[in-house]
Amino acid sequence: MAARSLLLPIIIIIITGTTIIFTPQTLASQPVNHLSSKRAPRFLSKHSYPIKTQLEEQQQYRYESKYFYQQLDHFSFLNLPKFPQRYLINTDHWAGPERRGPIFLYCGNEGDIEWFAVNTGFVWEIAPLFGAMVLFPEHRYYGESMPYGSREEAYKNASTLSYLTAEQALADFAVLITDLKRNLSAQACPVVLFGGSYGGMLAAWMRLKYPHVAIGALASSAPILQFEDIVPPETFYNIVSNDFKRESTSCFNTIKESWDALLSEGLKKNGLVQLTKTFHLCRELKSTEDLANWLDSAYSYLAMVDYPYPSSFMMPLPGYPIREVCKRIDGCPDGTSILERIFEGISIYYNYTGELHCFELDDDPHGLDGWNWQACTEMVMPMSSSHDASMFSTYDFNYSSYQEGCWEEFGVIPRPRWITMEFGGQDIKTALETFGSNIIFSNGLLDPWSGGSVLQNISETVVALVTEEGAHHIDLRPSTPEDPDWLVEQRETEVKLIKGWIDGYLKEKKTAFSM
């Protein structure tokens, strides 16, 4: 158990929230002859929580924590208890209402808002340039923003969870900022939205649905097209696989072959015991699938955080961590088995500092979890793994079994077509072109989520910033001395575009005022 407490923070704490865990649905404590329980990857680990590293302690973004009482259902008049939405606020650099100082609002994702605040350095760094207030409202049902008085009550069952939806969260943000502006007599101050990952989706959607509330949105790594059949379901795993392949074909091949090796090992007598040893697990493996999921997660997560510099301040990883994983896999002496190679490689991810002596797999895959709920209601993102292009075991997304799993876990039936109906689907590019403006979709092509995002300029004001070497919303991270030029340039472009939105807004206001 000592190992666990050491291990957990390292497995789970990640940059702006981006690990993935597949929740096994089937077959506990018995060997399997197939790997079929794949769930959609997550943006965040379910047990994520913020741990401040030394650098973060130094950064010391200053904010006050406040609470705003929100309607639990904005769209009905059921007599429900209001809940306290936490928001972090900093007005140190704000130019104030008379000078129409902007308000930078980060759309909180599926986790503790303090975590996003300390990991979204970009917003903090540019706020003084703009004389901007900084606001980080927390997403309902995460962190401290719990309906029904506690996490336990909020997550009790499908009824109490039922108001955990993106539309409700958007309304929370809109109501909060509208009320805040009224109280500060700041109605004329322009609001700019920021968000990464799911938060980026919220930022883009909020700009579409509440254009009167916010003048623009920087939506970083926001896969708003990862629904229904808008992009091929293989996209995500193909990108992960390509990230490995570009470093080393033999590495890619070793991983691709490892699943069969894993399966046949698991089917052997004492196979699970042997796998427990090979992978240095702290507790005896209950199913091959658990181990497969543990590996899956690591590969996908590595692709997301395949940053060009060591991300040591969040978790100890080298720069270009996939390169390092592949070096280890490829560099084993001749005669090393496939599974031993895999263990060597994966240790880069799970044990870069070498401090761990054994590994703990996800210990509560069936616990009620916010993102799992969202994935089982609105956020149905079909994911398959293709036979050829993917290094993962082949898997075809099957909606029926997905739905079954959701029914088993939550007693809820997903609405897989709702998001595209509500926010625009197949034809969202036309909608963005015709009705959207002032949105930046920023993406790094190493990020497997980039495949479901907007990668082309849509119009003069709905633009895509794509970086070949970028990973999951790297642009929102705090700047570092190691930032490559393309990242510095990307952020400069973003600042320039945001400045354009604000200038345009102020000019319009001035014209209206002088008329």
Added chain:
Amino acid sequence: MAARSLLLPIIIIIITGTTIIFTPQTLASQPVNHLSSKRAPRFLSKHSYPIKTQLEEQQQYRYESKYFYQQLDHFSFLNLPKFPQRYLINTDHWAGPERRGPIFLYCGNEGDIEWFAVNTGFVWEIAPLFGAMVLFPEHRYYGESMPYGSREEAYKNASTLSYLTAEQALADFAVLITDLKRNLSAQACPVVLFGGSYGGMLAAWMRLKYPHVAIGALASSAPILQFEDIVPPETFYNIVSNDFKRESTSCFNTIKESWDALLSEGLKKNGLVQLTKTFHLCRELKSTEDLANWLDSAYSYLAMVDYPYPSSFMMPLPGYPIREVCKRIDGCPDGTSILERIFEGISIYYNYTGELHCFELDDDPHGLDGWNWQACTEMVMPMSSSHDASMFSTYDFNYSSYQEGCWEEFGVIPRPRWITMEFGGQDIKTALETFGSNIIFSNGLLDPWSGGSVLQNISETVVALVTEEGAHHIDLRPSTPEDPDWLVEQRETEVKLIKGWIDGYLKEKKTAFSM
């Protein structure tokens, strides 16, 4: 009781649904010395239902009635029973999916959808010109579109009523049309929205919130600015009053003086009995306020339907009915009392055919009613009556007592700022200018609701069509041989604009297709 059944249809059945009734909140069966219980005027009578007149029978708009099962709460995942939404559909003239035939969707208001269908001749008349499908979806909680299996269950209490909101209704429309298009392989067919009054508000809001679902909206007499303090609260009653004043100042003055006369008569011993006689009521008057409300309604309603031709096909009224009312009031012999003059005038409205021998006031002002619920939740439209410009008794809108009334009636607390937050408020013109397109706001200046609507062009594609002599959504009504030139021209302009939207859409599609 015999008189009642005769009277009711005549009092209540109105053109595209536009009578008003103030629900008295206080003081039953006793004299009052003030008239203070004013509620916001209604678009529709609460007991409205369609009665086909001879002309309507001749028109015989043909449609099928179908049902689509909708989520009761689109924005939560509570395990609620789905409900059947009725929609009327006609595909006789539809050019079909291959030729991208348009779909004309009328946003159902607060009443039976068949009633709106027979009274929205404009849509039926122009559909063949466009090769358009005609679709009239019913608004939830009205007509046959009842949650919980029956009107009785749906209207049982605040909990069952809680999903009666505009946002849910918009989502119903959007889900229905999206599903229908998918089933008909008609995804590429452009949808054009129509709506009058509250339905016009829905059409405009739907165009803003679901621009990817519909390419444009004709919002006729849609008072989307009649919230908070966006327009002065006196606007509505001032317009009603001006409609009378422009016909005759003495008529205006007589009405203005009548409220005091009414009050002092009511305060006399046997005053209510005397008022019962003067106004030929079928049953003894219980409070002066009931009578005042009955008169209020008539004046406001007369202003709404102050059409330039006899609207005999819906209810027997002469052209320019206010002119006729004032002729009666002014034309009484010298010595006629104020109240007797008022009775003479009001008889134009309540008894133009002269068939009635006594009058029945609204018999169930406290019954649970859909629009009252909406007014007590989201649709809080502050209305005052000014001392000078209004012919009504002076009244200052008081939100506290409004809220109290809602609590008493429904056990619900209104959210008076929600609509402006959700759809844009003070700055909605900027929002419309910057993010809206393809919306026609049509209004007639005789219509008291025009004061809360958009009366100026906002941009090249968000335009206001204003007719000086028009009343409540006259443009949506069936054409008649008596239509004045300005009305014919207005409709021609509307057809031209709608054609422009569709042509633009098809051109864009073609370009996209050929790329």
